[in-house]
Amino acid sequence: MNPWPDTRILDLLGIELPIIQAPMAGATGSAMVIAASNAGALGSMPAAMLSIEQLRAELNVIRQHSQHPFNVNFFCHQPPMADEQRARQWKNLLEPYYRELGADFDAPTPVSNRAPFDAAACAVVEEFCPEVVSFHFGLPEKSLLDRVKATGAKVLSSATTVDEAIWLEQHGCDAIIAMGYEAGGHRGMFLSNDLSSQVGTFALVPQMVDAVSVPVIAAGGIGDARGIVAAFALGASAVLLGTAYLFTPEAKVSASHHRALRSAKESETALTNIFTGRPARGILNRVMRELGPISPAAPAFPMAGGALMPLRAKGEADFSNLWAGQALRLGIELPTAELTRRLADEALALMSRR
Template identity: 70%
Template sequence: MWPDRRIQDLLGIELPIIQAPMAGSVGSEIVIAVSEAGGLGSLPCAMLSPEQMRNELGIIRQRTSRPINLNFFCHQPAQADPARETTWKQRLESYYLELGLDPQAPVPAVARAPFDSAMCDLVQEFRPEVVSFHFGLPERALLERVKATGAKIISSATTVDEARWLEDQGCNAIIAQGYEAGGHRGVFLTDDISTQAGTMALVPQVVDAVRVPVIAAGGIADARGIVAAFVLGASAVQIGTAYLFCPEAKVSAVHREALKRAKDNDTVLTNVFTGRPARGIVNRIVREVGPMSELAPQFPLASGAVSPLRTRAEAAGSGDFSPLWSGQAAALGQNLPADELTRQLGSDALAILSRFALADGSIPT
């Protein structure tokens, strides 16, 4: 009954729903639940060590034989810039003093690594059905090793130019990430976020520009958004923020509370947490230091100096310095288990689609 089954057939899933791989907020529990419900569960690996990846994959493979997706970042390793990092620490010094922290203490190590040979070794060992990338694609040799496992390759595009580039590099499907999406923008051919298109404008243009199936992402949190994505020509959707409401999500108490209160105009693109533009709920540090700061070190180094502030504030019940990642549709979120949410999204979307179906079962576009 789905008007376009290309993603389901390509990835071997029942529902055209991909759970977004949100680093730091998603672990094996959600991946298993979504995959068992018929969608595609996605494990974010950018903040995991090889040992942590192995542990999570061991749990997943023990509990589901359904297709899964492993997601990796493809950013260039940051170049050390002591002067800029010192300036950034000085900008945050007043907050350190306010919270009783030593502004001269060493900056904690940053745990966001680009896809490398060690991660590729684990892909070859565990052979996930899907491997997705953010910020472009890895170097050709690594990409060829991933392809040799039989995994389907997908990556995020925020412009038509990026979508065409990904198709030329051999991606099996492309995620069209609209401006509304929470978390990091997937930009890799430009640094200009002022011209980024929203999902409604981006998806049909990407669909027209490439031959591979397109996955719509950004501001999709309920069945109405899924149906709209199909009408725009997408073959599936990727949903992130809606899954942060699930009890399995690994979000802090302050983040969960912020999501419950979030309105349509409560989020903004900011670089103060990592050095790269990402959409989250506005809080104190975003208002006072950002939202976009020229002082923030190169991604992901900005997060090192912010981390102690976050830890101390969250211990006191405050989200003033926490990255409260969220898309623009958080107000549509439901407090449901991940498997139940996945099934409900699928059944509700089909119910809406059936009301608009033509005599031959197709959906008018």
């Protein structure tokens, strides 16, 4: 008999543990995905910052080293129209930092990009047939989604409100990630740009569970076994953890990000749009404090980060996005596989005492 109180995600995705390792673009590579999946969880490979060739290479490595289900995650935003005036105004706002750090203000501005899901990415999905494909910022157009589903993949996406969850179910999601306000990284919001509409995990999960018929996966502020047990008590069928996996040796984080994760307080994260143009939660640093953290001057997603790249090269910690959720102080330094098993074992032990 399966020891978990809700096995719908286990049955749907073909995994042993109701734990999903979050797809963290820039911090997650094939090594983390392989370790998480081989431990019984669902490893998740982020594709938004990879070229098609890089994505194909990573998926090849995963298939070579794991026979277990895994997830590939894509962004599905609409690329913005070019706005040279806004880009110029944004760079002018950053000019004092260029002068201070000795960066070349007059050099062409680098391009900061996150690739949306398109036909080329869909072709990679058709080539590798990952068991799960997940999306952020809604879902892709129907023709592409139909192609994904035709591979046999189960489709997940993030919702930050009940309305978004209902929309995702109506448009074909097999399960929905309830992304609470506490979560690190980019908010998955797509029906509204209003940050005041965002809901905490413990309020969001039970209302979402009541509103949709597909399984709900809790995300945001869950960093240990206690959070997993609480998520199940609220009706979730699984949990998605991101920040907890940033403490593993498989996480590809910079030295400054590594230090910040280990020293920041729970009150020292904030939502900011200055690194990409969309709200995302990260650890407060100099540029967030001095410019925002929410700045109306930031160019539309994903273009805001380009002008910050030369500054990041000169003063990394002060000008880099240090993504993390509010439960960062619960992080422990263990390899991905060991962390995954420990979280599951401790959660089951706590449930058995209830």
